[in-house]
Amino acid sequence: MVRRGGSQSEGGPRGRRIRVALACALCGSRNYRTTRLHTESEILNLSKFCKHCNRHTRHIEGK
Numbered sequence: 001m002v003r004r005g006g007s008q009s010e011g012g013p014r015g016r017r018i019r020v021a022l023a024c025a026l027c028g029s030r031n032y033r034t035t036r037l038h039t040e041s042e043i044l045n046l047s048k049f050c051k052h053c054n055r056h057t058r059h060i061e062g063k
C-alpha cells in the first residue's frame with residue numbers, strides 16, 4: 001500500500017482534500033467514496049443508487 005517516491009502529493013497548498021465515504025441513509029452501506037475540500041463544512045448529502053436497497057436513496061458522508 002505504501003508507495004515510495006510517488007509524484008503525487010496529498011494536501012497541496014491550496015486546500016486539503018479529505019476522503020469521505022458516502023453511506024446509504026437507509027441501510028448504511030458505504031457505496032461510494034469521494035473527496036471534498038476540508039474547508040467545506042457542509043456534510044455531503046447526495047441521491048445515489050444503492051444496490052442493497054435497489055433504488056436511489058440519500059447518501060450521506062461518513063468517515
Ligand SMILES: [Zn+2]
Pocket residue numbers: 024025026027028029050051052053054057
Ligand atoms: Zn441502501
